[in-house]
Amino acid sequence: MTASQVGRTELSVRNPDSIFVNGAWVTASSTTVADVIDSNDESVYYQVASAGFADMDQAVGAARTAFDDGPWPRMTHAQRAEFMRAMATEMEKRSAALADIWPRESGALYVEATQQGATAANILRYYADQAATYQWEEVIPPTRGGNFGLLVREPVGVVGAIIPWNGPLMLAMYKVAPALISGCTLVLKASLEAPGAAYVIAEAAEAAGLPPGVLNVLAADRDVSEALVRDPRTDKIAFTGSTAAGRRIAALMGEKIGRVTLELGGKSAAIILDDADLESAARSLAASECHLAGQVCASLTRLIVTRSRHDEFVDAVTAAFGAKRVGNAFAETSDIGPLATRAQLDRVQGYVDQGLDRGAVLATGGRRPKELDKGYFFEPTVFGNVDNQSVIAQEEIFGPVLTVIPAKDEDEAIRFANDTIYGLNSAVFTADVDRARHVAGQIRAGTVGHNSYRADFGIAFGGFKQSGVGREGGVEGLHAYLEAKTVVLDDIPERYR
Structure with missing residues (x-):
């Protein structure tokens, strides 16, 4: 169609x-x-x-x-x-x-x-x-x-x-x-x-x-x-x-x-704790980022995982997000539609180019699909080994771009999650609900989800800090x-x- x-x-x-x-x-x-x-x-x-x-x-x-x-x-x-x-x-x-x-x-x-x-x-x-x-x-x-x-x-x-x-x-x-x-x-x-x-x-x-x-x-x-x-x-x-x-x-x-x-705006973090199922977390995060091709202020785009599990998690996210099909928004086969405007397409490409220039590792995507020469389409994109202070980790891209950030341990992961001018959304991936509640209490954001993107306007939605x-x-x-x-x-x- x-x-x-x-x-x-x-x-x-x-x-x-x-x-x-x-x-x-x-x-x-x-x-x-x-x-x-x-x-x-x-x-x-x-x-x-x-x-x-x-x-x-x-x-x-x-x-x-x-x-x-x-x-x-x-x-x-x-x-x-x-x-x-x-x-x-x-x-x-x-x-x-x-x-x-x-x-x-x-x-x-x-x-x-x-x-x-x-x-x-x-x-x-x-x-x-x-x-x-x-x-x-x-x-x-x-x-x-x-x-x-x-x-x-x-x-x-x-x-x-x-x-x-x-x-x-x-x-x-x-x-x-x-x-x-x-x-x-x-x-x-x-x-x-x-x-x-x-x-x-x-x-x-x-x-x-x-x-x-x-x-x-x-x-x-x-x-x-x-x-x-x-x-x-x-x-x-x-x-x-x-x-x-x-x-x-x-x-x-x-x-x-x-x-x-x-x-x-937002630059929201998902913390993937050591007991989390990496493939399940990757599938959840990839699915949520498909919504509006990532043009969502509450998108979970900063994926923070301990350094020992970084490479495995990048592989899992790449497999899950890279498999999403980009195409016409009316086509039943499409998982991700176009970006809204030419300006937004150029903006996303500009951030991807900056990420490459600053040494982040491009695991998948990073450009307009070759087969789609009309429409503002962009490939699902994953960066690994991203420095938390880099532009792509700190500024809102507003497109289908995920950044995986390695942290030394849980405490550093929480510190990285809070090390931003924003505080809109967040998530904690763990099998332990009590641990999730403990970490949620330390994250400075308007929403904290457990094992998923959970922005909920039925309860209340809004942000801390400059969100x-x-x-x-x-x-x-x-x-x-x-x-x-x-x-x-x-x-x-x-x-x-």
Whole structure:
């Protein structure tokens, strides 16, 4: 099956020449359009309106008015939940469109993309259910006078949600859904490389009858995105992307003491202890690195093993990862699809070349497959004998590249795992669950998995150090969209008696 054989009966993005503002599709003030490229064959999939400064101003204004004067923040949580459940149903109806978009824009395998509609719907329903289960108000006896105390959790205000090109739908939904149930209004800013999922979210919001201005959607470049961050009408930014961009957002929001959730880069370590089954560990790590061709911030790409087992483990990883088949994202035979863009292909090749120049041993891969002269494909790549201080061990490559790092012993392996500016994900491979828990307590990362890649948005996801600020997913993901208010009264209001 080729890309041209799936999903092309009609364009999966219905209003690419418009932006969604104040509950309607409107013509962008900017006449600039961006080509959205099919990463499988480098053809133009469609063109999208590249929003300008006036468009962003309009979107933020609509969100601000909807929050200050509109019905959304004044509804009960149960009322908002009904809109969200309707929106979930609309997302499910668009499963075929989402399954077509993600493989073309980002290189995800079609077999994974078919679950996108259901995933988005489940996230919306999960947060809709919090209307009945989350403790939005808590009665707490006052400690400094008064006879009745309340801790009330209220919406933070206008949210700017900025999403990347690799997993735009899920990363958008973990911002949109908790913000909506909390009573916030939003501007959802998509990347120009992969705007399709955000446009489908707008379609679903429109069909569900979300009040005007509650959710506004556009795609824009970095300058216009910065206008969203700088705008004094924006109370909070929720961002997923590079650490460099996150630093810039944090600095700008700091000027107005704005709220931020930053889910940033990673260079995550898997520690393979001496009692681990090397072949099982290799298969697990190779399988997880196939997802999105390694274009995942939480990828376990630093594989740390004791020096005495290094060569055996390199052989095992090479056999497991090198056997993965690279090809069109729609082909049932493909294990790894393309990278998202030409720039990303060049970036990955550049890092591989640096690794070779610095003396790392290339065990497999390292280039674009010879038989695939169209599309942004890259071979599954393994480096052995990698110095933990080298560029390929310290910087985020964002491609199908694994580095095996030898360590003297368990203590040095833990030290190597923590010797990075990042702290997003990690894993410990061992047959001993108590040993796994002990090592997990020493790793400075937002997630530690046992014997597998275990990033879990259902509990909470986020990073230590320069991998971010705050958490997304689960009940923990609600907190960032709420402000805590203390109310102390002289008597008990009737509704609490």
